[in-house]
Amino acid sequence: MTMSSPPQASSKITYWDKVISFFILSLSLIILPEFLLNEGTIQEILTQLGRTLLIVLILLLSIQRFAQTSFLEEVKKDVFEAVLKKIFPESVYNILKAQILEFVFIRRDFDVTLTIEPYEQEKGLVKVNVFVSYKVKNLSRTKKYYPITTYYDSFYKAEIKYIKINGVEIQDLKNYIKPNRTLSLVFQKEHEIEGEGEAEIEISAYQVMSEKAIFPWSSIYPSEDLTLRVFIKGNLKLKLEVDPTHPIPEDRFRKKEYEDYYEGRIEEGLLPYQGIEVRWSPMNRCTEQSQEPQ
Numbered sequence: 001m002t003m004s005s006p007p008q009a010s011s012k013i014t015y016w017d018k019v020i021s022f023f024i025l026s027l028s029l030i031i032l033p034e035f036l037l038n039e040g041t042i043q044e045i046l047t048q049l050g051r052t053l054l055i056v057l058i059l060l061l062s063i064q065r066f067a068q069t070s071f072l073e074e075v076k077k078d079v080f081e082a083v084l085k086k087i088f089p090e091s092v093y094n095i096l097k098a099q100i101l102e103f104v105f106i107r108r109d110f111d112v113t114l115t116i117e118p119y120e121q122e123k124g125l126v127k128v129n130v131f132v133s134y135k136v137k138n139l140s141r142t143k144k145y146y147p148i149t150t151y152y153d154s155f156y157k158a159e160i161k162y163i164k165i166n167g168v169e170i171q172d173l174k175n176y177i178k179p180n181r182t183l184s185l186v187f188q189k190e191h192e193i194e195g196e197g198e199a200e201i202e203i204s205a206y207q208v209m210s211e212k213a214i215f216p217w218s219s220i221y222p223s224e225d226l227t228l229r230v231f232i233k234g235n236l237k238l239k240l241e242v243d244p245t246h247p248i249p250e251d252r253f254r255k256k257e258y259e260d261y262y263e264g265r266i267e268e269g270l271l272p273y274q275g276i277e278v279r280w281s282p283m284n285r286c287t288e289q290s291q292e293p294q
Contacts, residue, residue: 100222100271105146105193107223110134110270114215114278117233119208125156126211126236132203134223138193145190148201149220154185156208164202165191211238211282218245218275225267228276232260237283246274 085093115129130152138144148165152158160177163170170176176189185207193199209215217228232238242264244253254265264276 103222104138104140104144105136105221106139107134107136107219107221108225110219110223110226112217112226112228112276113231114229115231115233116236116238116280118236124211125208126213127206128209128215129206130204133201135198135200136193137198138196141195143192143194146193146199148189148191149187150203150205151180151184151186152205152207153209154207158185158207159205160185160187161204161206162202163187163189163204166200167202211236211280213280215278215280216245216275217278218273219270220272222272223270225265226270226275227265228263228278230262230278238280239283241279243277243279244275245277246270 088096111131111133113131115131116126117129119125119127132150136146138146148163150160150163152160160173163173170189173187177185177187180186185205191199219226228242230240230242232240240257240262242255242262244264244266246266246268248266248268252267254263254267256263262278264278266276
């Protein structure tokens, strides 16, 4: 009967063995010369060498951790995109990739307030004051340029009063406003946001609309938590309706309705072109509203 030899401990040196050895060597060069050597040039050289090696070790560990994290993130992203390609046709996947997967910003605490008041210059029209505020966060680790974009229907009249970034008003608004073919007033400007940084945007504008109209508000970019408030001022008597253009269940669409105030809220995330639609018409002509197609 042969006796089996006891299992031998692995002689393979691991990565962490090297790290610990490097760390001990660094501390030895810092501490031991003070006790074993007289004060002088050699002691100073060895101590300084130990400090340098310790700093190098810390830097190497930081770089390696960052590299591993970045690598894992890239692997997860590649796997996720591969799954989406299997689920969706290429044409649909390309839209998802362009508008969602590759977009590095998210907008939060999105508030839109409409104040509808009489328009004295012409009967049958109302002035709709619009105030928008939200926070936008750069989800990447590098500096990116966020495209601030807003537009208003200028068929009758429209004006952007001001736009603020982090409380600072943009000067020379006219340089960034251009009318387009659909009679809209379009503002476009890029704002630099540092990696994982955030900015707060405020927009104040107004547009003149019919007393019987539809005001759709949709999110151009991915957003979270949209609240829309509507106030009716002056002697206007309007019938208001607020509905989501979003696949949110009716019981989770938060809305409040009063005689001169209406509110709708979506707490879920919003994809591009999802939002809330506001409709109004004079109270004495409600029956004239055409029924919407089902």
